[in-house]
Amino acid sequence: MIRRTRPVAGAIALLAALTAGIAFPAGAAAGEPTGQDAPKVDLVLDVSGSMRARDIDGQSRMAAAKQAFNEVLDATPEEVQLGIRTLGADYAGDDRKEGCKDTAQLYPVGPLDRTEAKTAVATLVPTGWTPIGPALLRAADDLDGGDGSKRIVLISDGEDTCAPLDPCEVAREIAAKGIGLTIDTLGLVPNAKLSRQLSCIAEATGGTYTSIEHQDELTDRVNELVDRAAEPVVTPVATEGAGSCDKAPVLQSGLYTDREEFGQQRWYRVELLAGQELRASVSVAADRAVRPDYGVLMRAVTVHGREIVRGEATGNGRTDVVSTGLRYPKPELEDDDSGKPAAETVCIGVTTSFSADAGVKTTPGLPLELTVDVVDGPDNASDVASFGLGRGWWLLGALVVTGFLAGLVWGWLSRWRVAVWRTN
Amino acid sequence: MRAVRILSAALLTLGLAAAPAAADSSPSPEASGDNAAGPTRAGTSFRTATEVEQGQTATARASTGDYLYWSFPADAGQRPTVRATVKLPESHAAETWQVDVYDGLRRRQACQYGAQTRTAGAGTTSVELACVLRTVRAWSEPWANDPLPGTYYVRLTALTLSADDLGQPVETELRVESKEIGGAAAVDGSLSEPLVPGIASRPEEDADDDSPSAVLADLEPEDGWTSGWWSDRWVWTAAGGALAALAGVFGYRLTRGPGRPRHVPPGA
Numbered sequence: 267m268i269r270r271t272r273p274v275a276g277a278i279a280l281l282a283a284l285t286a287g288i289a290f291p292a293g294a295a296a297g298e299p300t301g302q303d304a305p306k307v308d309l310v311l312d313v314s315g316s317m318r319a320r321d322i323d324g325q326s327r328m329a330a331a332k333q334a335f336n337e338v339l340d341a342t343p344e345e346v347q348l349g350i351r352t353l354g355a356d357y358a359g360d361d362r363k364e365g366c367k368d369t370a371q372l373y374p375v376g377p378l379d380r381t382e383a384k385t386a387v388a389t390l391v392p393t394g395w396t397p398i399g400p401a402l403l404r405a406a407d408d409l410d411g412g413d414g415s416k417r418i419v420l421i422s423d424g425e426d427t428c429a430p431l432d433p434c435e436v437a438r439e440i441a442a443k444g445i446g447l448t449i450d451t452l453g454l455v456p457n458a459k460l461s462r463q464l465s466c467i468a469e470a471t472g473g474t475y476t477s478i479e480h481q482d483e484l485t486d487r488v489n490e491l492v493d494r495a496a497e498p499v500v501t502p503v504a505t506e507g508a509g510s511c512d513k514a515p516v517l518q519s520g521l522y523t524d525r526e527e528f529g530q531q532r533w534y535r536v537e538l539l540a541g542q543e544l545r546a547s548v549s550v551a552a553d554r555a556v557r558p559d560y561g562v563l564m565r566a567v568t569v570h571g572r573e574i575v576r577g578e579a580t581g582n583g584r585t586d587v588v589s590t591g592l593r594y595p596k597p598e599l600e601d602d603d604s605g606k607p608a609a610e611t612v613c614i615g616v617t618t619s620f621s622a623d624a625g626v627k628t629t630p631g632l633p634l635e636l637t638v639d640v641v642d643g644p645d646n647a648s649d650v651a652s653f654g655l656g657r658g659w660w661l662l663g664a665l666v667v668t669g670f671l672a673g674l675v676w677g678w679l680s681r682w683r684v685a686v687w688r689t690n
Numbered sequence: 691m692r693a694v695r696i697l698s699a700a701l702l703t704l705g706l707a708a709a710p711a712a713a714d715s716s717p718s719p720e721a722s723g724d725n726a727a728g729p730t731r732a733g734t735s736f737r738t739a740t741e742v743e744q745g746q747t748a749t750a751r752a753s754t755g756d757y758l759y760w761s762f763p764a765d766a767g768q769r770p771t772v773r774a775t776v777k778l779p780e781s782h783a784a785e786t787w788q789v790d791v792y793d794g795l796r797r798r799q800a801c802q803y804g805a806q807t808r809t810a811g812a813g814t815t816s817v818e819l820a821c822v823l824r825t826v827r828a829w830s831e832p833w834a835n836d837p838l839p840g841t842y843y844v845r846l847t848a849l850t851l852s853a854d855d856l857g858q859p860v861e862t863e864l865r866v867e868s869k870e871i872g873g874a875a876a877v878d879g880s881l882s883e884p885l886v887p888g889i890a891s892r893p894e895e896d897a898d899d900d901s902p903s904a905v906l907a908d909l910e911p912e913d914g915w916t917s918g919w920w921s922d923r924w925v926w927t928a929a930g931g932a933l934a935a936l937a938g939v940f941g942y943r944l945t946r947g948p949g950r951p952r953h954v955p956p957g958a
Contacts, residue, residue, distance in 0.1 A: 461853055461857055472734060475756075477753065490751075493731075497738075499738055501904075502737070520891045521888065545795060583850065584847070591793075641889060651923065653878060657873050662933060669936070670937035673944075674945050676941070680942075
């Protein structure tokens with residue numbers, strides 16, 4: 267028995283080494299360079315006459331906003347470039363045309379000088395109109411340039427007074443410029459109409475809407491939004507899909523954005539080598555009022571028009587996006603005589619079934635986000651079970667019975683052989 | 691008797707070797723601690739989803755009408771359960787809340803059990819939602835929608851609400867835990883890379899730079915992604931083989947009788 271324990275111990279050591287080696291493949295990826303510009307935030311504050319109302323914790327809306335701004339300016343992370351824009355701060359008259367142009371940059375977007383910014387905020391006096399649309403347009407210009415994340419935080423206590431320019435559509439147009447900008451809105455003691463307008467602005471750009479009743483809520487929320495801007499985010503690359511596969515742009519692995527109008531088809535192409543796997547996913551955002559039944563279809567098609575695989579999704583109810591994805595592993599070539607394997611062109615087509623009521627603008631198209639990953643192909647299964655191994659009491663029983671029967675036969679055979687030997 | 695002794699030694703060896711390996715392959719979600727505080731914020735899109743480890747409790751203050759996104763890693767053999775709690779403001783009209791789970795390809799994943807959608811009547815102070823996913827498989831055909839190892843997204847949102855409730859403050863809590871299904875769900879084949887979005891376009895690792903990187907999803911399961919090599923099917927099959935051998939010896943002794951006659955020379 268002693269001679270036997272050595273190989274046994276060796277086997278245990280070998281097994282342990284094997285399992286350890288397999289269990290810890292690669293270390294987690296740690297720090298990676300972002301190569302991104304500083305995140306930019308523009309706070310857009312409504313300084314219209316209605317900000318005089320004293321209904322936030324007993325103080326005026328303006329005083330609450332000022333106090334919140336002071337606290338936010340203290341807590342702003344170093345790397346964030348913060349700017350402040352006002353609307354309705356200067357023109358107190360009755361001329362609507364003048365009042366609707368009244369938006370000014372109080373503090374330019376750039377490295378933050380806290381004292382200077384606070385002094386500027388302290389001078390504000392509730393004055394004029396509420397030109398939300400024009401203010402958003404100018405704020406988007408303030409943030410232009412650089413590839414860091416960009417965020418507008420709009421704080422208002424009244425709906426836009428400068429129709430027919432719908433701030434909702436302004437927000438959509440800003441988003442359609444493809445500069446990766448998010449608008450978050452905060453309503454001070456809002457009524458239902460203001461809530462609807464501000465939430466429409468937020469949803470048009472993938473932002474959030476919050477209604478504010480208390481001063482600490484305002485501080486917390488603005489702080490959170492500024493902090494969120496500081497988080498590194500992957501910025502997608504703008505691309506433009508074509509109406510058919512042969513004119514479609516060729517995409518590498520990465521994250522892309524595009525716009526797709528109602529009823530439109532968008533095609534992209536990906537080059538795939540044998541033995542590689544294509545992973546693609548798409549999400550189409552409903553950035554305007556759409557009917558509550560919708561869907562998206564993503565198809566991988568060969569250049570000859572044969573469908574390889576599709577991903578589809580449908581949904582109903584309120585939604586921000588509808589998304590789906592697909593996976594296409596291209597098998598290894600059986601005979602590799604041709605030398606270098608030629609890449610196959612896979613066409614990816616995206617269609618949606620969003621619909622909108624008459625009167626809803628259909629341009630710009632719905633924002634579409636596309637991820638493409640080309641990785642090595644999977645190890646395909648030759649059997650359903652792992653390595654064809656079995657499991658469970660039935661397997662054990664079958665093996666035991668088979669072994670027992672084999673033993674019986676073997677024993678009977680060997681007894682028969684002895685009997686034959688004896689008779690001879 | 692010698693054969694029996696050898697066999698039992700072999701069985702023991704197998705058991706010894708298998709036990710630590712089996713313990714390795716099934717990390718318990720509780721290992722990271724029940725009270726592990728998770729992130730206190732939620733993302734607002736797939737791209738900005740906040741990453742949560744399994745077993746962590748993620749919290750977020752949000753507004754009614756927000757679309758809240760989290761993501762978590764799930765590995766082969768796990769059956770994740772997503773639980774979300776929403777604390778509603780004191781006064782509100784009836785609201786329907788829903789939790790949706792998407793896989794790394796943003797495909798919606800079905801819930802086996804759990805109240806995925808719930809309507810909170812006026813005045814209800816909280817809603818509890820749950821979704822028990824299917825068991826994550828190591829491999830599936832490309833045409834199937836089976837859950838695969840990789841990143842999973844959770845979206846929490848109010849599905850229907852009245853305009854008056856838009857933007858009202860709510861507090862949300864999310865917790866993901868998994869049940870280890872083990873060898874019963876072990877399948878042949880494996881993916882070359884888990885279904886983590888952006889895995890093919892990650893920037894190269896740079897040891898000098900420790901600034902937080904911008905990647906779509908970064909978290910891995912506690913012990914890394916499994917290779918798919920190990921399952922308890924090895925133990926079952928090996929134990930079955932050993933038992934079959936024992937049964938064979940027993941059967942042999944039954945028919946062969948007690949040993950060979952003393953005068954028979956070995957090798958006959």
